Amino acid sequence: MTTDQTPLTPIVPVAFGQRRQEVVARIKDYIVANSLKPGDPLPTETELCEAIGASRSSVREAVKTLAALDIVEVRHGHGTFVGSLSLAALVESLAFRGLLSGEDDHRVLGQVVEVRQTLEQGLSSQIINNTTRADHARLLDLAQEMVERADRGEDFLEVDRQFHLKLMEPLGSDLLLQLTEAFWQVQAIVAPTLRPEPPAHILTARLHVAIAEAIAQGDESDLRTAIADHYAPVRSAIAQAHRRG
Amino acid sequence: MTTDQTPLTPIVPVAFGQRRQEVVARIKDYIVANSLKPGDPLPTETELCEAIGASRSSVREAVKTLAALDIVEVRHGHGTFVGSLSLAALVESLAFRGLLSGEDDHRVLGQVVEVRQTLEQGLSSQIINNTTRADHARLLDLAQEMVERADRGEDFLEVDRQFHLKLMEPLGSDLLLQLTEAFWQVQAIVAPTLRPEPPAHILTARLHVAIAEAIAQGDESDLRTAIADHYAPVRSAIAQAHRRG
DNA sequence: TGGGATTTGTACGTATGTATA
DNA sequence: TTATACATACGTACAAATCCC
Numbered sequence: 001m002t003t004d005q006t007p008l009t010p011i012v013p014v015a016f017g018q019r020r021q022e023v024v025a026r027i028k029d030y031i032v033a034n035s036l037k038p039g040d041p042l043p044t045e046t047e048l049c050e051a052i053g054a055s056r057s058s059v060r061e062a063v064k065t066l067a068a069l070d071i072v073e074v075r076h077g078h079g080t081f082v083g084s085l086s087l088a089a090l091v092e093s094l095a096f097r098g099l100l101s102g103e104d105d106h107r108v109l110g111q112v113v114e115v116r117q118t119l120e121q122g123l124s125s126q127i128i129n130n131t132t133r134a135d136h137a138r139l140l141d142l143a144q145e146m147v148e149r150a151d152r153g154e155d156f157l158e159v160d161r162q163f164h165l166k167l168m169e170p171l172g173s174d175l176l177l178q179l180t181e182a183f184w185q186v187q188a189i190v191a192p193t194l195r196p197e198p199p200a201h202i203l204t205a206r207l208h209v210a211i212a213e214a215i216a217q218g219d220e221s222d223l224r225t226a227i228a229d230h231y232a233p234v235r236s237a238i239a240q241a242h243r244r245g
Numbered sequence: 246m247t248t249d250q251t252p253l254t255p256i257v258p259v260a261f262g263q264r265r266q267e268v269v270a271r272i273k274d275y276i277v278a279n280s281l282k283p284g285d286p287l288p289t290e291t292e293l294c295e296a297i298g299a300s301r302s303s304v305r306e307a308v309k310t311l312a313a314l315d316i317v318e319v320r321h322g323h324g325t326f327v328g329s330l331s332l333a334a335l336v337e338s339l340a341f342r343g344l345l346s347g348e349d350d351h352r353v354l355g356q357v358v359e360v361r362q363t364l365e366q367g368l369s370s371q372i373i374n375n376t377t378r379a380d381h382a383r384l385l386d387l388a389q390e391m392v393e394r395a396d397r398g399e400d401f402l403e404v405d406r407q408f409h410l411k412l413m414e415p416l417g418s419d420l421l422l423q424l425t426e427a428f429w430q431v432q433a434i435v436a437p438t439l440r441p442e443p444p445a446h447i448l449t450a451r452l453h454v455a456i457a458e459a460i461a462q463g464d465e466s467d468l469r470t471a472i473a474d475h476y477a478p479v480r481s482a483i484a485q486a487h488r489r490g
Numbered sequence: 491t492g493g494g495a496t497t498t499g500t501a502c503g504t505a506t507g508t509a510t511a
Numbered sequence: 512t513t514a515t516a517c518a519t520a521c522g523t524a525c526a527a528a529t530c531c532c
Contacts, residue, residue: 060499089335305519322517
């Protein structure tokens with residue numbers, strides 16, 4: 001027998017001006033009811049129209065809404081699939097706010113930095129208790145690569161990203177990993193409006209080494225301090241920009 | 246003279262299969278370039294079509310994408326406006342994930358609780374240092390109202406929400422407030438799948454009083470403990486459900 | 491290699507519900 | 512109440528991408 005499948009629910013009688021929202025709900029229900037996982041195929045647009053009882057325009061607009069939340073993913077000429085359920089929407093949302101606040105006002109950026117620091121400091125003891133020697137070595141490697149690249153005048157964005165993800169990885173929380181990724185991306189998008197000078201880059205790179213060493217030595221107090229120091233350059237750049245503006 | 250206004254950029258020559266994304270970018274650019282604020286009106290759909298040079302379908306789908314991120318807000322029969330830039334998308338995204346993970350697996354819920362606790366504990370000292378006597382009184386009032394309602398067998402969801410928002414309010418960070426609101430909502434949506442017993446509710450309510458008292462007395466250590474205790478009932482309910490599943 | 495079938499992307503026309511003056 | 516402006520919804524036609532035989 002084929003796998004039992006919960007069908008899509010037709011709309012039938014719904015007030016005007018709510019078709020799209022209803023279609024959104026139907027598609028979400030369909031995914032939940034059938035316990036679909038990221039990558040699983042959804043019915044084609046035509047099938048969705050027939051099953052739900054809405055026009056293709058309504059279905060397409062609903063699908064676009066879900067796509068913005070990464071609940072579904074649409075591939076041109078191929079089909080519609082369950083999305084990867086990332087926090088891409090959070091990145092979009094916060095990054096736009098950061099850019100909208102403008103050149104002079106870096107409030108959003110400052111608040112993002114504050115949250116990042118709070119999370120990393122707050123999880124210090126758990127990071128120390130859940131990292132292995134291999135983790136320590138990897139973190140030190142990444143930190144040293146950042147220093148080398150900074151000294152050569154190269155950027156080390158991607159290495160920095162990997163470092164902060166690696167920091168959270170041992171905690172085994174998808175949510176923490178994705179929040180880290182999201183906030184990191186927001187900062188990466190918005191921070192360039194600060195136009196920080198290279199010396200700050202070099203200092204920031206070196207301060208990652210202190211973080212890695214504190215973890216390796218299992219010193220929680222040192223780790224919290226190192227994390228705070230590491231965010232200091234960005235903080236001061238924000239404060240400086242605020243004085244200029 | 247009227248206010249100078251940066252116009253919408255036409256698309257002109259763009260690869261097929263990217264119209265909608267281009268329109269999304271144009272609208273975002275338009276908002277940023279004109280420094281529009283939440284509630285400010287955007288051009289009508291017709292005007293957007295003409296100015297950008299895309300069909301109504303493309304424009305509508307693009308607007309729906311932006312609406313999902315709360316970057317724009319559409320009012321039927323009235324017009325399109327800049328959205329309130331909330332984290333509604335984060336709530337949608339996480340809540341869906343929580344519901345999708347199913348009755349048996351409350352991983353997402355557990356991770357949300359972990360993040361909430363980490364943030365509140367990590368901000369303990371700042372909460373203590375930034376609250377006034379009026380804040381202390383208000384927090385105690387809310388906590389006591391929760392106890393009363395719990396004793397009467399009523400739910401105290403809304404009071405709980407206000408309590409946790411009030412906790413973050415003195416820190417003056419929009420982002421922290423909205424993250425608090427978002428995570429709270431996710432928990433409020435997903436937690437009912439746990440079907441916790443009333444005794445846990447009463448205990449949870451009482452533990453809010455301990456939080457409020459610790460803040461009033463300025464004891465950071467007590468506050469961190471009280472926060473951890475306050476999340477203990479949910480944690481154990483999650484663990485219990487995990488054993489059952 | 492190619493070509494046809496499937497599926498999504500774009501465009502346009504029309505009718506209708508909704509909000510405001 | 513009427514008039515106007517606006518978003519909502521449906522249907523059709525065709526373009527473009529992907530897949531498979």
